[in-house]
Amino acid sequence: MPPEGPSxxxxxxxxxxxxCPPIGHELHVIHPDRWVRFHSLPGSKRYAEDDAEYATLLDRHNTVINELFAGEDVYVFTADWSETDTPNPEGELSRRLSPGSEPWTTILTADDPDPEFRVYTHLRVRRTPWRIGSLDPLLRSVADYESAGVIIADTALKQLYHPYDGGADALLASTTDRDALRERHRDWLSTHPSGL
Known part of the structure; x- marks a missing residue:
């Protein structure tokens, strides 16, 4: 947790x-001028099926993350969900995948008059030095859709990396920075006109 605490x-x-709240899949909608999406496998294949494909997707993730955060500490934000505004302290997937993380904030992400249909997102955070390969278990879990809602950020929160099953959204400090990153990895882009 940063010195100033959760607030x-x-x-x-x-x-x-x-x-935009710290909900990864909403960022590209609110900040399209700073956003680029990369697919994690050739041909926009969504899920890896063998060791070679896992190696490819982890290499792509690590390459872009390293370009964003080489030599820096990063915040790793992870998410769990429940029907109440109190996170379950036992068995949280994000705690297991991001050891040392601490509770950060809870967001009501699906409001409904019926309490049984409300969804709360419980975010945890940890600060850690970025090293290539250091987040591979977490990235692989996201790639297999065992976890979601992960955001990796520099400590100033100027650049974000949001992996999902099938690729990642990168949000950079400026449109110029975004364009340069997109150009360096144009073979990893979607062919869809929207960039999705």
């Missing part, structure tokens, strides 16, 4: 990414 980190998030 200070929320203020920093709001200063960089408002009005």
């Amino acid at each position: 200070g980190l929320l203020h920093r998030w709001a200063a960089q990414w408002s009005p």
Whole structure:
């Protein structure tokens, strides 16, 4: 957790990414001018089926993350979901996949008059030095759709990396930076006109 605590980190998030909450799949909608999506396998294949394909997708993730955060500490945000605003302290997937993470914030992500249909996202955070391969278990879990909602960020929250099953969204500090990254890895882009 940063020195200013959970609320200070929320203020920093709001200063960089408002009005978007720290929900990875919403970022590209709110900040399209800073966003690029990369697919993790050739031909936009969604899921790896063998060791060679896992090696390819982890190499792509690590390559882009390293370009964004080489030599820096990063925040790793992970998510769990429940029907209540209190996270379950036992068996949280994000705690297992991101050891040392601490509770950060809870967001009501699906409001409904019936409490049984409300969904709360419980976010955890940890700060760690970025090293190539250091997040591979987490990235592989996301690639296999065992976990979701992961965001990796520099400590100033100026650049974000949101892996999902099939690829990753990168959000950079400026449109110029985004365009340069997109050009370096144009073979990993979608052929769809929207970039999805």
